[in-house]
Each structure stands twice: as C-alpha cells, then as structure tokens.
Amino acid sequence: MLNKLQDLSAAECVHVLREMPLSVSEKRQIRALVFCETVQPLSVNRAMCCHQFKNGFLKVLCGYGEVSQQKSIQLWQGVLKNISAHFGTGVLSYFIFLRRLLHYNILLFLITGLFLVLPQISNPPLKSSKNKKEDSDDFWMLTGMGILTDSVMFYGHYTNESCKAEMKTFPENYNIPLAYIFTIGVGMFITCVMLVYSMSKSDGKSFRVFKTSGNLALKVFCSWDFKVSKKHSVKLQSVNICTQLKEMLSELSCEKEKRNLSSTLGWLSLHFLVWSICLACMAACVLAVCCLHSYLEPGSSKLANSFQKPVGLLTLPLVVSCVSHLLPGFFDMISSVEHYNSPSTRIYVSIARNLLLKGCIFGALCYYWLKKVSVGKDGQTTWQCWETLVGQELYRLVLIDLLFAMTYIILAEFLWGLCIRNITLRRKKLEFDIARDVLELIYGQTLVWFGVLFSPLLPVVQIGKLLVLFYLKKTSLMMNFQPPRKHWRATQMSTFFIKILFFPSFTGALACVIYAMLRVKPSSDCGPFSNVTNMLLLGKEWIMGLGKSNPNMFWLSWAYDHLVDNPMFLFITAGLFLSIIYVQMQVLDGQKMVVARLQEQIDNDHGIFVTDLNPCLARSDVHNYFEKFGTITECIETVAKLLTRSFKEDKTKVSSDAVILVAEMLKVFVEEATRRAVKQADSEDCDTIDIEHFEKILPQLDCRDTVAYPNYSGHKPLETIVD
Amino acid sequence: MDLFAQKKIQSTEPILIPHGELTFLTKQEILLAHKIFSELQGRENGPYSARVTMEKILTLPELKSNPFRKRICHVFSTSDMKDGSLSFEDFLDLLSAFSDSATLEIKSHYAFRIFDFDDDGTLDSRDLEKLVNCLTGETDDTRLTAEEMRQLISNILEESDIDKDGTVNLSEFQHVISRSPDFVR
Numbered sequence: 022m023l024n025k026l027q028d029l030s031a032a033e034c035v036h037v038l039r040e041m042p043l044s045v046s047e048k049r050q051i052r053a054l055v056f057c058e059t060v061q062p063l064s065v066n067r068a069m070c071c072h073q074f075k076n077g078f079l080k081v082l083c084g085y086g087e088v089s090q091q092k093s094i095q096l097w098q099g100v101l102k103n104i105s106a107h108f109g110t111g112v113l114s115y116f117i118f119l120r121r122l123l124h125y126n127i128l129l130f131l132i133t134g135l136f137l138v139l140p141q142i143s144n145p146p147l148k149s150s151k152n153k154k155e156d157s158d159d160f161w162m163l164t165g166m167g168i169l170t171d172s173v174m175f176y177g178h179y180t181n182e183s184c185k186a187e188m189k190t191f192p193e194n195y196n197i198p199l200a201y202i203f204t205i206g207v208g209m210f211i212t213c214v215m216l217v218y219s220m221s222k223s224d225g226k227s228f229r230v231f232k233t234s235g236n237l238a239l240k241v242f243c244s245w246d247f248k249v250s251k252k253h254s255v256k257l258q259s260v261n262i263c264t265q266l267k268e269m270l271s272e273l274s275c276e277k278e279k280r281n282l283s284s285t286l287g288w289l290s291l292h293f294l295v296w297s298i299c300l301a302c303m304a305a306c307v308l309a310v311c312c313l314h315s316y317l318e319p320g321s322s323k324l325a326n327s328f329q330k331p332v333g334l335l336t337l338p339l340v341v342s343c344v345s346h347l348l349p350g351f352f353d354m355i356s357s358v359e360h361y362n363s364p365s366t367r368i369y370v371s372i373a374r375n376l377l378l379k380g381c382i383f384g385a386l387c388y389y390w391l392k393k394v395s396v397g398k399d400g401q402t403t404w405q406c407w408e409t410l411v412g413q414e415l416y417r418l419v420l421i422d423l424l425f426a427m428t429y430i431i432l433a434e435f436l437w438g439l440c441i442r443n444i445t446l447r448r449k450k451l452e453f454d455i456a457r458d459v460l461e462l463i464y465g466q467t468l469v470w471f472g473v474l475f476s477p478l479l480p481v482v483q484i485g486k487l488l489v490l491f492y493l494k495k496t497s498l499m500m501n502f503q504p505p506r507k508h509w510r511a512t513q514m515s516t517f518f519i520k521i522l523f524f525p526s527f528t529g530a531l532a533c534v535i536y537a538m539l540r541v542k543p544s545s546d547c548g549p550f551s552n553v554t555n556m557l558l559l560g561k562e563w564i565m566g567l568g569k570s571n572p573n574m575f576w577l578s579w580a581y582d583h584l585v586d587n588p589m590f591l592f593i594t595a596g597l598f599l600s601i602i603y604v605q606m607q608v609l610d611g612q613k614m615v616v617a618r619l620q621e622q623i624d625n626d627h628g629i630f631v632t633d634l635n636p637c638l639a640r641s642d643v644h645n646y647f648e649k650f651g652t653i654t655e656c657i658e659t660v661a662k663l664l665t666r667s668f669k670e671d672k673t674k675v676s677s678d679a680v681i682l683v684a685e686m687l688k689v690f691v692e693e694a695t696r697r698a699v700k701q702a703d704s705e706d707c708d709t710i711d712i713e714h715f716e717k718i719l720p721q722l723d724c725r726d727t728v729a730y731p732n733y734s735g736h737k738p739l740e741t742i743v744d
Numbered sequence: 745m746d747l748f749a750q751k752k753i754q755s756t757e758p759i760l761i762p763h764g765e766l767t768f769l770t771k772q773e774i775l776l777a778h779k780i781f782s783e784l785q786g787r788e789n790g791p792y793s794a795r796v797t798m799e800k801i802l803t804l805p806e807l808k809s810n811p812f813r814k815r816i817c818h819v820f821s822t823s824d825m826k827d828g829s830l831s832f833e834d835f836l837d838l839l840s841a842f843s844d845s846a847t848l849e850i851k852s853h854y855a856f857r858i859f860d861f862d863d864d865g866t867l868d869s870r871d872l873e874k875l876v877n878c879l880t881g882e883t884d885d886t887r888l889t890a891e892e893m894r895q896l897i898s899n900i901l902e903e904s905d906i907d908k909d910g911t912v913n914l915s916e917f918q919h920v921i922s923r924s925p926d927f928v929r
Contacts, residue, residue, distance in 0.1 A: 035765045045834070045837050046834075242855070260886050263886040267888065677915075
C-alpha cells in the first residue's frame with residue numbers, strides 16, 4: 022500500500038489517505054513515511070481569522086440538533102411532529118388532512134370575500150319599503166335567523182340594485198349577480214384543480230413505496246439521526262422509530278388462513294347479516310330526515326312561540342349530527358363479530374359503510390332542498406326567499422355539527438377516558454379511530470362546498486370549526502389516547518382519503534351546485550337573480566350583450582355560442598380527453614410491469630451468473646447450492662483491487678454489485694476446481710492433491726464447452742460429486 | 745474566539761496542519777475542536793497526545809443523550825487499555841467521521857463498527873438485538889416484544905445476509921446502505 026501511495030502525487034495521496042477508514046494517528050504515520058517529512062514548526066505569521074464561526078462544525082457542536090426549535094415552515098409543524106412521534110403516521114394523517122381542508126377553506130373565503138362580500142358591504146342595498154318582518158331572535162348566532170337573515174351571510178342580502186356609493190372603492194357598475202356566478206364558479210374551479218393536483222402528487226408518493234418488505238434492514242441501519250441531541254428529541258425519535266418498526270412488522274405478519282366450505286358459508290352469512298342491518302339503519306335515517314323536514318316546515322306558523330321556534334329549527338341539525346356521529350360507531354360495534362383477513366380490509370369496509378350513510382343523508386337533504394323547498398307545494402312558492410332558508414339550514418348544520426363534536430369529545434373522550442383509566446387496572450387508554458374522524462371532516466366539507474352558493478360566508482364558519490376541532494382533538498389525543506396497536510401505512514390511506522374528498526364529496530357538491538344554478542328557478546323577491554329563470558342564464562345574456570355592445574369583445578360571444586353552448590364540440594373534446602387518459606393508463610401499466618420484472622431480476626441476479634456458467638444447472642439447484650455453501654466470500658476488497666488493477670483506464674469504475682457477482686463467480690470456480698481435483702486425485706489413488714491434478718481438470722472448467730460436463734445431470738446438487 | 749486564544753493556537757498550529765489534510769474537517773473546525781478538547785482536559789494547552797476519559801467525553805451535550813455514546817467512544821478510542829478514552833486525534837477522527845463531507849465509505853465503516861457491539865467484525869443476531877433496543881429506547885412501552893424482535897431480526901438477516909451465514913459482515917452492510925436513497929446522518 023505504501024508503494025501505491027508513493028506512486029501518487031502529493032494531493033492524490035492525501036486524498037486517498039483521507040478516505041481510508043483508519044485513525045488519524047495511523048494516517049499521520051503513513052503520511053510521514055510516504056513523504057519522509059519531519060514535523061517542523063512553521064512561521065507564526067500564518068494568520069488565522071478566528072472571529073465569527075458560523076460553519077457547520079459550530080452548529081454540530083453547539084446544538085444544531087435542536088429539532089424542536091426549528092422555524093416552522095408550515096402551519097403547526099412542531100405540533101404535528103410531536104403527534105407523529107407519539108402516535109405514528111396514521112394519526113398524523115388525520116391532522117394533515119384537517120390542515121389541508123383549512124387551506125381550501127381559506128382560499129375559498131379569500132375569493133368570495135374579495136370579489137363578492139366586500140363589494141356588497143361597500144354598496145349596501147337600499148332599505149326598500151317591502152321590508153320583511155324581522156323577528157328579534159335571541160339565538161340568532163345559533164339559528165342564523167334574526168339579524169343574520171339579511172346580512173352578507175346569506176344569499177338574500179345580495180342584490181343587483183346599485184346605489185350611489187359613498188365610498189368609491191368599487192365602480193358603480195359592479196355587477197353583483199355576475200360577480201356571484203363568477204366567484205362561485207372560479208372558487209369551485211380552483212378547488213377542483215388543487216384537489217386533482219394533490220391527488221396525483223400523493224398517488225405518485227404512494228406508488229414509490231412499492232416494496233415494503235425490503236426496507237426493514239434499511240430502516241434499522243439508516244434511520245437514526247445522530248444530529249439530534251436534546252434528551253426529549255432523542256426520546257421522541259426512539260418512539261418514532263419504534264412505532265414505524267412495529268408498523269412494518271405488523272404489515273408483514275398478515276397471514277392468510279385457509280377456510281373450508283362450512284366456515285366460508287358461516288362467514289358469508291355473518292357478513293350478509295351485518296350489511297343488511299347497516300343498510301336498514303341507513304334507510305331509516307333517510308326516512309327520518311324526510312319526515313322531520315315535512316313536519317318542521319321552516320316557514321310554518323305552527324311554532325310561533327319564541328322559545329319553541331329555535332328548538333324546532335335546531336331539531337333537524339341535531340338529529341342529523343347524532344346520526345352521522347353515533348351510527349358509524351354502532352356499525353363498528355356490530356362488525357366486530359365479523360372476521361377479516363387483514364386490518365386494512367376491516368378499515369375499508371367500515372369506511373364504505375360510513376360513506377354510504379353520509380352520502381344518503383346528504384342526498385336526502387339536497388333532494389329536499391332543491392326539489393321541495395324551491396318549488397313549494399302545488400307549484401306555488403310558499404316560502405319567500407328559499408335560498409336564504411337553505412343557507413340558514415346549512416349554517417345550522419355546520420354549527421351544530423361543531424357543537425356536537427365538541428360535546429362528544431368532552432363526554433366520550435375526556436370523561437369516559439378518565440373513567441377507563443382509573444377503573445381498569447392496566448390504565449388502558451382509548452384508541453383513535455382515524456377513518457371515522459376523517460369521514461366526519463369530509464362530510465362537513467361537502468356541506469360547506471354545497472352551501473357556498475347560498476351562504477358565501479360559510480367558509481368562515483368552517484375555518485373557525487376546523488381550528489377549534491384541531492386544538493380540541495390534539496389536547497384530547499395527548500391526554501386520553503394511546504398509540505394505535507394496529508398500524509398501517511399512512512401514505513396509502515392519505516391518498517385514499519384525498520380521493521374520497523374529490524369523489525364523491527367534491528363532485529357531489531359540485532353536481533348539486535350546478536343543478537341548482539342551471540335548473541332551479543331563483544326566488545323572485547330577493548337575491549341578485551330575482552328576475553331570471555336560472556342563474557346561469559344571466560351569465561349567458563351578459564356575454565351576448567357584451568358581444569353586441571362592444572365590437573372588440575365579439576369573439577367572446579362567438580366563442581360562447583359555438584364552443585360552450587355547442588354540444589358537438591363538448592362531445593369531441595370529452596372524447597379526446599378520455600382517449601388521452603386511456604393511453605396514459607396503458608403506459609402506466611406497462612411501466613409497472615417493467616418495474617416488477619426488474620425487481621425479479623435483482624432478486625435472481627446471483628443465480629443468473631451461475632446458470633450462465635453451466636446451462637445444465639437448474640435454478641433450484643443453484644438456490645440449494647447457495648443456501649448450503651454460501652455465495653459470497655469476504656475478499657470483496659481483494660477482488661475489487663484485482664479488477665481495478667486490470668483496467669486499462671484509471672477512470673473505469675466497477676460497482677459494488679458487479680464486484681460481488683465476480684467474487685461469487687470466482688468462488689464457484691474455485692470450489693468446482695477443488696472438488697474436481699479431489700475427484701481426479703481419487704481416481705488416481707493419490708492421498709494428496711497436487712498441482713498436476715489441477716492442471717488436468719482445468720480444461721473441464723472452460724465454460725464455453727458445455728460437453729465438458731458429461732457426468733452432470735441437471736438435478737444433482739454439486740456436493741454429491743465429491744461423494 | 746478572542747485574541748487570547750488565538751495566541752495559544754498559533755503555537756500548536758504547525759502540528760495541526762497534517763490533520764487538516766487527513767480529516768474531513770476544515771482548519772477552523774480543528775481549532776475549535778482543540779479548544780473544546782482542552783476544556784475537557786481541564787488544562788489550557790496540554791500535549792495533545794494525552795487522553796480524556798470516557799466519562800468526561802460523555803458530558804458533551806451532543807453525546808449526552810445519544811444511545812450509542814458508549815459505542816462511539818469505544819470505536820474511536822485507540823487506547824491500549826480499551827477504556828474508551830480519547831486522545832485529541834481520536835476526537836478529530838470522531839468529528840471527521842460525523843461531518844457532512846465525509847464519504848459514504850467512511851461513514852458506513854464507522855457505523856458498522858459502532859453497531860458491532862461485541863467487536864467481532866460481524867453483526868450477529870445479538871448485535872442486532874442490542875442495536876434495535878438502542879434505537880427504540882429504554883422505556884418499556886417503546887421496546888419491541890420478544891416475538892416482534894425475533895421476527896425483525898430474521899427479516900433483517902433475510903434481506904441483508906447474502907451468504908446466509910447468520911451474520912451481516914461489512915460488505916453486506918455496505919451493500920444494504922448503498923441502496924438507501926437518503927443515507928444522511
């Protein structure tokens with residue numbers, strides 16, 4: 022090695038020395054030997070500027086590993102890290118989902134606030150003579166009636182009358198109805214784009230996690246972060262690694278059980294029973310919603326008492342919240358008799374039931390609002406300003422949902438958790454049901470997306486609700502819950518929940534909104550669309566009018582006429598997009614196949630070399646051989662040096678995989694040669710093996726000549742040759 | 745660093761020049777290391793071949809809570825008594841191996857030695873068990889059960905033990921590490 026080092030130049034020698042895994046004192050000695058230097062004191066004029074040290078070394082020595090004090094780039098970064106350290110990535114995904122919904126609502130609020138609410142506030146409508154009687158409602162905050170009825174909160178306040186504005190912040194011809202359509206449309210469009218983008222991104226992320234079984238060793242060897250130095254952070258990291266290891270192990274240990282016919286039948290009948298109970302409950306809920314609606318007509322005069330009226334108004338939201346919070350728990354309870362193969366199947370089934378229930382409730386509500394309330398009995402509108410009524414109902418639903426969730430957390434989590442902890446001897450805590458809580462969030466968000474049309478400030482209520490929920494849930498989690506025992510990968514579940522958020526939640530709400538804008542006649546005595554048959558018609562008229570009045574904008578009306586309104590064009594574009602999507606899906610399938618093949622090849626690459634050496638060897642023989650005699654020697658470095666020495670160019674590098682394969686090949690050769698030499702010596706009745714025996718068998722090892730293996734049958738493992 | 749310290753440093757500076765070339769640390773870093781090491785020794789400018797005991801090294805804030813602290817001291821110590829005491833050059837070795845500019849080979853070499861609890865040159869199942877226990881912490885609710893530990897170790901050996909001798913040697917360890925997309929310490 023010394024000779025080799027002396028061949029190199031000084032700089033290269035130092036470079037090579039630095040990369041050797043020896044101690045500094047040994048390296049110094051080697052260096053001294055190579056350069057024949059003696060340590061001499063140099064002149065003291067060599068200046069060292071040692072003023073401010075802001076380099077990485079300083080950071081390492083002076084507490085760079087202060088993980089908890091890093092500036093949070095995103096909202097709640099430190100809190101989320103704490104949660105994930107204690108409870109794993111599954112529970113963390115709920116909070117990340119909550120944060121994502123918060124972002125969507127903030128965006129929606131910004132759009133509607135800037136373009137719809139602010140202009141209306143600065144242009145308040147004239148108090149007309151046909152002022153509706155406003156009841157002074159004590160519970161206006163809860164019920165949305167009273168003062169809030171004719172405020173920017175609800176649809177009824179917006180008007181297309183423009184008055185002389187005192188403040189010239191907005192132009193006088195700011196068309197509120199058009200702004201209404203466009204802000205709702207643009208808000209929905211941007212939300213849609215963001216949802217699709219995050220769906221595709223998380224899909225890509227979960228696709229990369231394709232081989233979970235191969236990552237355990239990597240996790241154990243590489244996951245410890247040596248930069249972390251605070252005791253608390255170190256403890257958090259240990260807990261995090263522990264939960265991740267347990268997660269990966271539990272995934273590996275899902276075993277399939279074989280069942281015979283009778284147990285299969287029993288399993289099927291049990292599932293059928295549970296499903297029928299669930300469906301019956303859902304049907305009962307839908308009926309209850311419809312009956313309650315018809316009993317508690319919003320504009321009826323039955324409940325004229327000032328106390329009974331809020332109670333009557335709040336009954337429906339209360340019932341709906343009860344059903345949507347408590348019934349999924351009931352479903353989970355009765356499904357505990359069912360037997361599932363893996364925990365993820367159980368979770369998917371419970372999510373499906375929960376989703377069906379909420380979908381039914383939302384469908385029933387929408388149907389009632391859009392079909393019954395808007396049209397009224399006998400084709401006559403009995404309720405004035407039905408949009409405001411619907412908006413108020415939605416407001417009540419969202420608010421009561423929040424209040425119910427808060428009571429539920431306090432009662433069922435704080436108090437019940439306290440009881441459980443003190444009563445049970447093992448001080449067990451509650452377990453977090455992630456799927457149920459995420460679906461609650463999705464349901465609430467669906468209501469908001471539908472309600473934006475009737476109540477433009479509903480996103481504000483939702484933002485408040487999400488903030489309250491976050492802090493309450495976080496506190497409750499830390500106090501009352503234990504880390505979930507059954508772990509699963511959160512990446513796939515997050516992707517799944519975003520997909521559910523897009524379809525059916527967002528698409529359902531969007532479909533209802535479009536139906537309301539297109540088909541339902543707006544009420545004629547309030548709101549900005551009081552004199553049109555449907556809302557979108559106003560937009561169409563405006564574009565037509567624009568084209569006629571302003572010759573420069575004629576292209577816009579032409580485009581609308583021939584592109585948007587023309588079904589043929591829409592069919593053609595839809596067909597084109599579908600075919601592009603189909604092609605991309607086929608490409609993706611092909612790539613997945615290639616990845617699977619490469620995976621297989623990596624697993625088999627040890628065997629490929631040996632079977633290439635001897636085509637008569639079967640794959641199973643090679644496998645047996647490797648299991649018995651091992652495949653790799655410890656002389657990898659020697660082999661690497663041999664190889665690099667024989668390269669003509671210095672720049673040629675050899676990868677570690679190639680070195681390992683070559684070492685195997687050499688080992689196989691050497692073993693084979695030794696055994697054949699032994700046999701040769703045996704056949705000559707010699708006790709010792711000489712070089713002549715080797716020389717005699719060497720021609721047999723020429724791998725180009727397959728007939729040199731006459732005694733070889735493909736099924737005998739190599740060790741039987743010696744016997 | 746003030747001028748007072750600067751004066752002392754200049755006298756030891758010529759001795760320290762080879763260290764700048766042989767380790768992955770810059771000159772400023774080596775000088776700072778010297779300062780900290782002197783403080784640990786309790787003397788201002790002692791000979792840098794003198795050793796600091798393991799207990800004093802473990803008072804450094806970066807190592808105090810690290811579960812691998814004792815192993816780190818043993819691995820980098822070149823003392824004949826195998827007591828984990830570090831000389832200044834051993835200390836520089838330690839910092840160099842953990843610096844960001846160290847190569848993958850150096851890091852994996854020392855990582856292997858740190859994880860090799862019985863110093864026999866291979867990671868057998870006992871080493872792996874101790875390693876996992878260090879990773880997951882000391883408290884009861886973060887330890888893996890015996891069944892989980894057994895399963896974990898058999899999975900690790902299945903994935904990384906290529907020659908099926910029941911242990912992971914340095915080459916196999918480096919083979920596993922090199923597949924990691926983000927092997928950053």
